[in-house]
Amino acid sequence: MSVVAEVSPDGKKLRISVKGRFDFGKHQEFRNSYERVDPEPNSYELDLKETTYLDSSALGMLLLLRDHAGGDDSDIRVVNPNSDVRKILAISNFDKLFDIT
Amino acid sequence: MQAQEPLTILIAEDSAADRLLLSTIVRRQGHEVLAAANGAEAVELFRQQQPQLVLMDAMMPVMDGFEAARQIKLLAGETLVPIIFLTSLSESEALVRCLEAGGDDFLAKPYNQIILAAKIKAMDRLRRLQDTVLQQRDLIAKHHDYLLNEQRVAKAVFDKVAHSGCLSAPNIRYLQSPYALFNGDLLLAAYTPAGDMHVLLGDFTGHGLPAAVGAMPLAEVFYGMTAKGYGLAETLREMNAKLKRILPVDMFCCATLLCLSSLRRSVEVWNGGMPDGYLHRLATGERVPLKARHLPLGVLSAQAFDDSTEVHAMAVDDRVFLLSDGVIDTSDANDQLFGVERLQQVFAANLEPDRLFEDIEQALRDFRGEARDDVSMVEVSLLAPAQLKPTAPVYSDSGQSCPLDWSVSFEFRGATLKRFNPLPYLLQLLLEVHGLRGQSGALYSVLAELYSNALEHGVLGLDSSLKRDAAGFARYYEQRNTRLEALQDGYVRVHLQVTPQEQGGCLVIRVEDSGKGFDVARVMERPLENVRLSGRGVSLVRQLGRNASWSDEGRSARVEFFWEVQA
Amino acid sequence: MTDPHVDRDVLDTLRDVMEENYPDLLDTFLTDSESRLQELQATADAEKLSEVAHSLKGSASNMGAVRLAELCQALESDARHKSPAEIVKLVAEISLEFDGVRPVYESERQHTHTH
Numbered sequence: 032m033s034v035v036a037e038v039s040p041d042g043k044k045l046r047i048s049v050k051g052r053f054d055f056g057k058h059q060e061f062r063n064s065y066e067r068v069d070p071e072p073n074s075y076e077l078d079l080k081e082t083t084y085l086d087s088s089a090l091g092m093l094l095l096l097r098d099h100a101g102g103d104d105s106d107i108r109v110v111n112p113n114s115d116v117r118k119i120l121a122i123s124n125f126d127k128l129f130d131i132t
Numbered sequence: 133m134q135a136q137e138p139l140t141i142l143i144a145e146d147s148a149a150d151r152l153l154l155s156t157i158v159r160r161q162g163h164e165v166l167a168a169a170n171g172a173e174a175v176e177l178f179r180q181q182q183p184q185l186v187l188m189d190a191m192m193p194v195m196d197g198f199e200a201a202r203q204i205k206l207l208a209g210e211t212l213v214p215i216i217f218l219t220s221l222s223e224s225e226a227l228v229r230c231l232e233a234g235g236d237d238f239l240a241k242p243y244n245q246i247i248l249a250a251k252i253k254a255m256d257r258l259r260r261l262q263d264t265v266l267q268q269r270d271l272i273a274k275h276h277d278y279l280l281n282e283q284r285v286a287k288a289v290f291d292k293v294a295h296s297g298c299l300s301a302p303n304i305r306y307l308q309s310p311y312a313l314f315n316g317d318l319l320l321a322a323y324t325p326a327g328d329m330h331v332l333l334g335d336f337t338g339h340g341l342p343a344a345v346g347a348m349p350l351a352e353v354f355y356g357m358t359a360k361g362y363g364l365a366e367t368l369r370e371m372n373a374k375l376k377r378i379l380p381v382d383m384f385c386c387a388t389l390l391c392l393s394s395l396r397r398s399v400e401v402w403n404g405g406m407p408d409g410y411l412h413r414l415a416t417g418e419r420v421p422l423k424a425r426h427l428p429l430g431v432l433s434a435q436a437f438d439d440s441t442e443v444h445a446m447a448v449d450d451r452v453f454l455l456s457d458g459v460i461d462t463s464d465a466n467d468q469l470f471g472v473e474r475l476q477q478v479f480a481a482n483l484e485p486d487r488l489f490e491d492i493e494q495a496l497r498d499f500r501g502e503a504r505d506d507v508s509m510v511e512v513s514l515l516a517p518a519q520l521k522p523t524a525p526v527y528s529d530s531g532q533s534c535p536l537d538w539s540v541s542f543e544f545r546g547a548t549l550k551r552f553n554p555l556p557y558l559l560q561l562l563l564e565v566h567g568l569r570g571q572s573g574a575l576y577s578v579l580a581e582l583y584s585n586a587l588e589h590g591v592l593g594l595d596s597s598l599k600r601d602a603a604g605f606a607r608y609y610e611q612r613n614t615r616l617e618a619l620q621d622g623y624v625r626v627h628l629q630v631t632p633q634e635q636g637g638c639l640v641i642r643v644e645d646s647g648k649g650f651d652v653a654r655v656m657e658r659p660l661e662n663v664r665l666s667g668r669g670v671s672l673v674r675q676l677g678r679n680a681s682w683s684d685e686g687r688s689a690r691v692e693f694f695w696e697v698q699a
Numbered sequence: 700m701t702d703p704h705v706d707r708d709v710l711d712t713l714r715d716v717m718e719e720n721y722p723d724l725l726d727t728f729l730t731d732s733e734s735r736l737q738e739l740q741a742t743a744d745a746e747k748l749s750e751v752a753h754s755l756k757g758s759a760s761n762m763g764a765v766r767l768a769e770l771c772q773a774l775e776s777d778a779r780h781k782s783p784a785e786i787v788k789l790v791a792e793i794s795l796e797f798d799g800v801r802p803v804y805e806s807e808r809q810h811t812h813t814h
Contacts, residue, residue: 087337091382123405149728
């Protein structure tokens with residue numbers, strides 16, 4: 032499984048990690064990882080430590096997650112992107128939408 | 133296990149007793165039997181009746197089993213007709229011959245009914261599998277043809293929407309694949325009424341029809357608003373709102389928008405998510421990167437959208453170069469990306485600016501080993517003002533009735549000045565007067581000049597001499613943004629008066645502002661000259677309109693336009 | 700004790716499979732085999748001997764004539780290496796074996812007729 036989701040013990044935070052290329056092929060897996068989590072978490076952490084590459088459909092998937100998590104009220108942290116992924120996030124200015132560390 | 137469905141089975145066996153025995157066994161298992169005594173008979177029977185499975189003796193007179201098998205396989209073509217060789221040949225060489233001739237399995241003598249039934253079942257499963265594969269392949273091919281046709285239609289519709297553009301203008305050079313639309317790449321260009329040029333290079337997420345479909349509403353907004361005289365900011369707001377409304381959440385459009393003005397010698401830039409563009413200053417050789425400072429279009433709600441632009445000074449020989457990410461993302465056999473550094477190297481090595489595209493294409497070819505067909509590049513320069521030739525707008529009214537004797541006054545105050553650009557509206561209003569339509573370019577330029585003077589120099593108190601050099605240019609526009617954001621009081625008044633005259637009519641425009649004014653006498657002393665980088669555009673107004681005058685210590689400007697009715 | 704010449708179980712199966720066509724099968728086998736024997740006796744060419752022996756072996760094994768099938772296998776594999784005298788000897792053995800089992804098949808034919 033290249034997309035792994037883990038709920039924190041108190042059920043309030045969902046941690047999703049994506050391994051390998053984050054592209055259109057991951058679409059279904061990514062959505063499945065957060066869509067049916069019940070009760071809905073308050074915050075999300077997307078760990079990109081093992082993500083080698085991010086394309087525009089992955090950016091679209093981030094927008095879907097943000098929309099699911101409450102849009103402007105969402106709390107999503109994107110952590111550990113490598114330098115290539117970080118560059119892609121910077122050019123697309125997604126650091127204006129997501130908290131990227 | 134499923135019951136075996138009845139098949140038509142061809143049995144080729146020269147021994148009469150064995151043929152009789154095998155036929156009976158096979159018939160008892162529910163199948164229909166065709167019997168042949170030699171290879172030639174077998175091939176003929178196959179040709180006539182097309183059985184689904186063949187039991188073939190290897191050694192037969194006239195034509196042996198190997199040759200018969202070869203011919204039957206040829207006749208069968210794509211369809212799988214399993215051939216089970218009947219043989220008591222034990223040498224492996226003989227068995228290899230069976231396989232090479234197209235045999236799929238063997239049955240040894242003495243015939244064992246149970247084994248025979250099992251082999252028939254297994255072979256039939258393979259046969260049906262092959263059948264399914266061929267059916268699905270044909271279905272896929274048919275759907276693929278439908279899709280290609282749909283794309284052709286979509287592209288034809290899009291081309292009609294995009295026809296009002298000016299990509300063929302002499303100051304634009306571009307490279308785009310014919311399939312760009314279906315890679316989500318978009319390139320639009322159009323003149324404003326004042327003769328400025330708006331250019332958009334965009335990249336929708338996704339491929340195929342979804343990417344192409346978003347392009348149409350975007351193009352309509354771009355062309356419609358540009359033709360009416362709206363600036364980049366308003367056009368951007370409208371495009372973003374439209375895409376946000378109609379596209380699904382995960383779709384968006386990265387875009388770089390330019391407004392090139394020969395009159396003001398400037399280029400205004402907005403880049404949302406696209407790779408860096410470059411402003412190449414020929415005089416210094418400097419390449420100023422035009423970085424993405426915004427999110428792509430269609431992501432943010434209208435309230436959160438940031439329409440702020442950067443303005444750079446631009447000389448007549450300078451060029452702006454934009455490219456889609458197809459260039460940077462080109463990868464070689466080892467999955468290494470071409471990247472920004474290599475592009476910079478091409479820039480540095482480029483000796484003839486006119487050959488920049490060729491140099492980049494060559495570098496890509498050398499890097500990747502072959503050409504890519506999804507790279508979009510565009511290079512724009514300023515037209516010398518003499519070359520300006522905006523196309524005449526088309527009107528839908530019959531020309532019978534138009535307002536000839538009227539006046540109207542507007543006062544735009546603090547909050548409105550911040551957010552509203554009244555120019556397109558004022559122009560549309562004036563163009564109701566048919567006699568003025570032939571001068572719409574000049575009208576818009578003069579109105580725009582008077583309004584921006586009133587706002588920037590009057591209400592905001594900006595010093596036009598700041599725009600003397602490139603660095604000052606940037607500072608000027610920064611200051612403009614800051615002061616506009618902070619604006620509370622102040623006003624710009626616009627008065628329009630249209631009166632009929634003997635053979636036509638007269639339009640009087642007056643623009644007043646709440647600012648400090650300027651030394652009119654000194655400015656009027658300067659000779660009429662071509663547009664300079666700084667200055668209040670007084671020259672422009674005096675050249676394009678008639679009887680231009682300033683009063684109230686420079687706070688009020690007045691200019692006239694005349695027209696004559698054609699017989 | 701199992702008959703080394705004719706496998707009775709095979710005959711039972713054949714009878715069961717062929718039903719009313721059992722006599723036809725027996726007739727065909729006997730006629731076929733006779734003409735093959737004549738071919739064996741008439742030729743000295745090793746290749747031809749091999750082919751005919753192979754054919755006869757096939758039907759013999761289908762019909763349960765075990766020993767006959769074995770002898771045919773021997774002739775099929777060794778026809779090239781044997782001397783003419785050895786071949787004549789082997790063919791005679793085959794002929795003899797066939798004469799030995801023929802009554803069994805003829806009796807089978809009778810047997811079915813009366814049923």
